[in-house]
Amino acid sequence: MSRRDPLSYRPAPGSIPTSPGVYRFRDPNRRVVYVGKAKNLRARLSSYFQDVAHLHPRTATMVTTAASVEWTVVNTEVEALQLEYSWIKEFDPRFNVKYRDDKSYPWLAVTLGEEFPRVMVGRGAKRRGTKYFGPYSHAWAIRETVDILLRVFPMRSCSNGVFKRSAQIGRPCLLGYIDKCSAPCVGNVDADEHREIVEDFCEFMAGRTRPFIRRIEQQMYAASDALDFERAARLRDDLGAMNRALEKQAVVLGDGADADVVALAEDPLEVAVQVFHVRGGRIRGQRGWVADRMDDGETAELVEDFLLQLYGGTHADDRDSIPREILVPALPPEPATIEELLSDLRGSRVQVRVPQRGDKRTLIETVAQNASQSLALHKTKRASDLTTRNRALEEIADALDLDDVPLRIECFDISNLQGTEVVASMVVFEDGLPRKGEYRKFVIKGVDGQNDVASMHEVITRRFKRLLDEQVRSESVETESGPMLVDPETGRPRKFAYVPGLVVVDGGPPQVAAAQQALEELGIDDVPVCGLAKRLEEVWVPREEDPVILARSSEGLYLLQRVRDEAHRFAITHHRNRRSKSMVESVLDDVPGLGEVRRKTLLKHFGSLKKLRGADVDDIAAVPGIGPRTAAAIKTAVSPVSGDEAGQDAPVIVNTATGEVLEP
Numbered sequence: 001m002s003r004r005d006p007l008s009y010r011p012a013p014g015s016i017p018t019s020p021g022v023y024r025f026r027d028p029n030r031r032v033v034y035v036g037k038a039k040n041l042r043a044r045l046s047s048y049f050q051d052v053a054h055l056h057p058r059t060a061t062m063v064t065t066a067a068s069v070e071w072t073v074v075n076t077e078v079e080a081l082q083l084e085y086s087w088i089k090e091f092d093p094r095f096n097v098k099y100r101d102d103k104s105y106p107w108l109a110v111t112l113g114e115e116f117p118r119v120m121v122g123r124g125a126k127r128r129g130t131k132y133f134g135p136y137s138h139a140w141a142i143r144e145t146v147d148i149l150l151r152v153f154p155m156r157s158c159s160n161g162v163f164k165r166s167a168q169i170g171r172p173c174l175l176g177y178i179d180k181c182s183a184p185c186v187g188n189v190d191a192d193e194h195r196e197i198v199e200d201f202c203e204f205m206a207g208r209t210r211p212f213i214r215r216i217e218q219q220m221y222a223a224s225d226a227l228d229f230e231r232a233a234r235l236r237d238d239l240g241a242m243n244r245a246l247e248k249q250a251v252v253l254g255d256g257a258d259a260d261v262v263a264l265a266e267d268p269l270e271v272a273v274q275v276f277h278v279r280g281g282r283i284r285g286q287r288g289w290v291a292d293r294m295d296d297g298e299t300a301e302l303v304e305d306f307l308l309q310l311y312g313g314t315h316a317d318d319r320d321s322i323p324r325e326i327l328v329p330a331l332p333p334e335p336a337t338i339e340e341l342l343s344d345l346r347g348s349r350v351q352v353r354v355p356q357r358g359d360k361r362t363l364i365e366t367v368a369q370n371a372s373q374s375l376a377l378h379k380t381k382r383a384s385d386l387t388t389r390n391r392a393l394e395e396i397a398d399a400l401d402l403d404d405v406p407l408r409i410e411c412f413d414i415s416n417l418q419g420t421e422v423v424a425s426m427v428v429f430e431d432g433l434p435r436k437g438e439y440r441k442f443v444i445k446g447v448d449g450q451n452d453v454a455s456m457h458e459v460i461t462r463r464f465k466r467l468l469d470e471q472v473r474s475e476s477v478e479t480e481s482g483p484m485l486v487d488p489e490t491g492r493p494r495k496f497a498y499v500p501g502l503v504v505v506d507g508g509p510p511q512v513a514a515a516q517q518a519l520e521e522l523g524i525d526d527v528p529v530c531g532l533a534k535r536l537e538e539v540w541v542p543r544e545e546d547p548v549i550l551a552r553s554s555e556g557l558y559l560l561q562r563v564r565d566e567a568h569r570f571a572i573t574h575h576r577n578r579r580s581k582s583m584v585e586s587v588l589d590d591v592p593g594l595g596e597v598r599r600k601t602l603l604k605h606f607g608s609l610k611k612l613r614g615a616d617v618d619d620i621a622a623v624p625g626i627g628p629r630t631a632a633a634i635k636t637a638v639s640p641v642s643g644d645e646a647g648q649d650a651p652v653i654v655n656t657a658t659g660e661v662l663e664p
Contacts, residue, residue: 004028006063010049016042021073022083024091025066029498032091034062037084039334041071058293062095077337078344085312094431097305099273099289108133108142110202115191116163116184117198118156119146128315133205133284150180152216152238153201155194157181164622206279206320213239257281259325259360263368264302265375266293272375273306274367279323288374304332307342307352314345322346327355327364388555389432395556396502399548400541402528406501407431412463412515413506413567414444414455422447424459425571428500429563439570453514456505460518467499468522500527506564508533509540516542532564591633598625602634613638 038044113129176183220235342350422444512531538547550557621631
């Protein structure tokens, strides 16, 4: 991999301002590789252009990978923090510390944006209009807690489909009969009454439990004094349910404080972070991250980076996720600036501090132990990952006689259904890891029948024609720092404009030749191509009669297999989705009065032919624009005939490159 002397692009000393600001390092393709902020831009940037031997190894790699540096001056350090977060999120620089969740955590979510909010357990990114509690370690633990609390706060917990069906038939589901739902679907409570129940539930889950317990106790004693022993017994059971829910959450802070407790475990290469979310003095959730260290920054700088990434994207409707107090092992370099930013995001005062004694000090030590165990477990799992990934890339470069290590690998695969619905996939691996945000799907349009060679030629042509087009367009886009590969309308980087270090195709010599021909027709002669034939795992290169043989134990071969298999999986998933949609549309063609718009509405609502077949007439009639008569005709059209039920007439999916027969 070619290296550059940082002095070749060092700005003139007097040209760098001494104001606060944010800076970006870019590689020769104008891709942002690092984003940082500084109270004094001149002092900070000058530190990068000292003798490379004196820099942290990762910092040295960054400055020798980069080819230019630019900066933006801001008025305050808070503005610098905000801009740094925005640029890191937009450009995803490879040399910035990126804290990755060490697993997918479940959340307890309440859909406040709906007329009748629903409580549910889910994972993944947060959505606006939904209030979240957690994250928690186990989904089953949340479900147990919710099941207990629903008798006290009988709010809706059913899916939209169940809710609509109950409203149509005029009968609540089982939860409505056992008093674990107030049954708004059949009008037992109106929207305002149901929302009051939801708000009480959210208050309880947020840690404000004492008012509810006192209120239930008062109501229980009042019912007993009035000789209404049946109501008193029910309130007694409700009180027991709340206490059982609270028993599942350990009390760690006697003062009932709301705080996030952060601790780090570090070594020269990696850092692990653990957070305990404490609300009302009780642990409501726990979460962990790991990250590669990119420089020799102190713990204080790592804490600042983490707080910015954890809270920087907080929306206005989720500001309660930022607590009043954040306990950390070391204060950030500019704690007042961080506190000001977090206070603006929360809408009220936020304090960041290091506990010195008492329960809070004990708690942060416990969190630190968890972080140390997390780092040890992570290093055990990845003990060889960093070295093997580097070795794999070096082995590929040596075997294919490449000039540089292929940091970006793109792999293409073709899939079809007996010559119809031909699709292709493109997956991207960077530094030996999948970059799923840059995966692409293609529908092959210019090829008839089962012709994988022509399909490969088309998809390679389309991908690299797009690269050339975007590079041409980007040359006319000027910024203060020069031309950039960005969209001229939005200013965002064009991901298709990055040149891969290696193109891998799923197949042997014919597919490799087709890919090479497509590149040559476009005038591209600096992108290496290879193919991986599945039968013998042979690596083929253009214009060579014999394959390149990598040892079965080779890390390079293992990486190529992973890339190829990921492209194959992605292509098959795309193909099955298109096949499912086409099957739904085909069986609906003969339904009278059902046009294209309503067919698409049905497809969007049910998602697949299997789900549409499983729906009853009332479910189908509930889709906007579908009446009872049309719903009955649709049900008749999609009902399986005897041959379909036995699977006799089901089509077979065959990947023609491999001969693999897939389940329909």
